[in-house]
Amino acid sequence: MAKNDLKEIVNMIDPNHNIFHQAVKDVSESIEKIYDAEPIYKKCRVFDRLFHHDRIIKFRVTWEDDNSDVHHNFGWRVQHNNALGAYKGGLRFHPNVNEDTFKFLSFEQTFKNTLTGLPMGGAKGGSDFNPKGKSDREIMRFCQAFMRELAPFIGPETDVPAGDIGVGAREIGYLYGTYKAITEKHNGVLTGKAPLYGGSLIRTEATGYGAAYFLSHVLNNDDKDIKNLRVAISGAGNVSLHLAEKIIDMNGTVVSLSDSNGTLMSKDGFTIDDLKAIKSLKLDHRDRLKNYKKYDINGDYHDDKEPWSLCDYDIAAPSATQNEIDDKDTKGIIKSGASYVLEAANMPLTHKATLTCIEKGLIILPAKAVNAGGVAVSGIERTQNALMEQWSAEKVDTKLQNIMKDIYQSCVLHAPNCDGADKYIHGANIAGFRKVANAIIAQGGLN
Numbered sequence: 001m002a003k004n005d006l007k008e009i010v011n012m013i014d015p016n017h018n019i020f021h022q023a024v025k026d027v028s029e030s031i032e033k034i035y036d037a038e039p040i041y042k043k044c045r046v047f048d049r050l051f052h053h054d055r056i057i058k059f060r061v062t063w064e065d066d067n068s069d070v071h072h073n074f075g076w077r078v079q080h081n082n083a084l085g086a087y088k089g090g091l092r093f094h095p096n097v098n099e100d101t102f103k104f105l106s107f108e109q110t111f112k113n114t115l116t117g118l119p120m121g122g123a124k125g126g127s128d129f130n131p132k133g134k135s136d137r138e139i140m141r142f143c144q145a146f147m148r149e150l151a152p153f154i155g156p157e158t159d160v161p162a163g164d165i166g167v168g169a170r171e172i173g174y175l176y177g178t179y180k181a182i183t184e185k186h187n188g189v190l191t192g193k194a195p196l197y198g199g200s201l202i203r204t205e206a207t208g209y210g211a212a213y214f215l216s217h218v219l220n221n222d223d224k225d226i227k228n229l230r231v232a233i234s235g236a237g238n239v240s241l242h243l244a245e246k247i248i249d250m251n252g253t254v255v256s257l258s259d260s261n262g263t264l265m266s267k268d269g270f271t272i273d274d275l276k277a278i279k280s281l282k283l284d285h286r287d288r289l290k291n292y293k294k295y296d297i298n299g300d301y302h303d304d305k306e307p308w309s310l311c312d313y314d315i316a317a318p319s320a321t322q323n324e325i326d327d328k329d330t331k332g333i334i335k336s337g338a339s340y341v342l343e344a345a346n347m348p349l350t351h352k353a354t355l356t357c358i359e360k361g362l363i364i365l366p367a368k369a370v371n372a373g374g375v376a377v378s379g380i381e382r383t384q385n386a387l388m389e390q391w392s393a394e395k396v397d398t399k400l401q402n403i404m405k406d407i408y409q410s411c412v413l414h415a416p417n418c419d420g421a422d423k424y425i426h427g428a429n430i431a432g433f434r435k436v437a438n439a440i441i442a443q444g445g446l447n
Helices: 002-011 018-033 041-045 046-050 099-118 136-153 171-184 205-220 239-247 270-286 287-293 327-336 353-361 373-387 393-413 423-442
Strands: 055-063 072-082 089-095 122-126 159-162 230-233 253-259 262-265 300-303 315-317 340-342 364-365
Touching: 018 041, 018 046, 018 423, 041 046, 041 423, 046 270, 046 423, 055 099, 055 136, 072 099, 072 136, 072 159, 089 099, 089 171, 089 373, 099 122, 099 205, 099 373, 099 423, 122 136, 136 171, 159 373, 205 239, 205 340, 205 364, 205 373, 205 393, 205 423, 230 239, 239 253, 239 270, 253 270, 253 287, 262 287, 270 287, 287 300, 300 393, 327 340, 327 353, 353 364, 364 423, 373 393, 393 423
Parallel strands: 089 122, 089 159, 230 253, 230 315, 315 340, 340 364
Antiparallel strands: 055 072, 072 122, 253 262, 262 300
């Protein structure tokens, strides 16, 4: 009966927002395991509370291009829950985003932030603005216009945005400069800043590094060594490149990276020199992987192909975007001989793909836990800002490693009766839910 009640609640929540509904179902399926055993959650209607957002802010952004033509875009800030601390989560600039995107991302962010152990609530935001093909001055003018609309809703003790897809150090700089001009305050309102003016060292690397650290604990537990394993990675942004960097540093073999045009493969594994050249191609020159030969990179390029069916590997690491792997792609992953799916992107598998992987025994390492390293170092950046200090890369990396170890242990602790391929999914969901739910109850059940 209780489970039916929970399913009824889930089915009433924005069923037309498909991505958000997928994320809610994922969490609810784990929560069913503790629903009957914890009647206080039902009594205080914590399930209902967490399946709804605190507020959704939508605004128009008007900006001018280099030809003095005026353009309009939409902007959003979706604040999900702040029971554990000020809202925290990235800003994404991409033409395909919409309210559904940010409802899903902010919902996931709350539980991800909870797992870090740092005092952060969950939020997400951004715009359907496309930075690709825009000049630096156009991007600057858009960021200035965007921040003029966003500034009233954020602050270091209220809501602390960061970067995400389409929002890197350049964009954060423009956004921060505008916020300072509006408020005349220099504070920790944004993370992902350049270290020159208050940012944390290794913030750029943190999500990818954190994913590798989480993976190392799983492999350790399973008596496996990364030195003997091959990893297929999708994407070629900060997360993908720094995940590849850390895996190579740990003597693992990285066989693929990809972008929207195709996949660059190295069946024997990319060298550290190859990776440096790929970083130059993608981050410095903003070029396409298909032009790899210009940068003296060893490999084979496969136009309009995903990496999942191109060679054999042990670990699939989707690191690009949500729902990038559908049921068709899982056939390639299964055929490759992979044993693990390392979700370095946010919810990179469709619900059906997730079920197929679990059915075939592939152990899924969920995004809430795996890619929490980025927001963990964002939280560390907030601490440095509050103390007016800047810590060494070594100190930040040590703290990141400890946080990822704690997240791994929390996932194991909260899934003691789960032995299947989905055990880490349930562990992450239950651990995250319990902490934020208990905080809501402790604060009177209305926060």
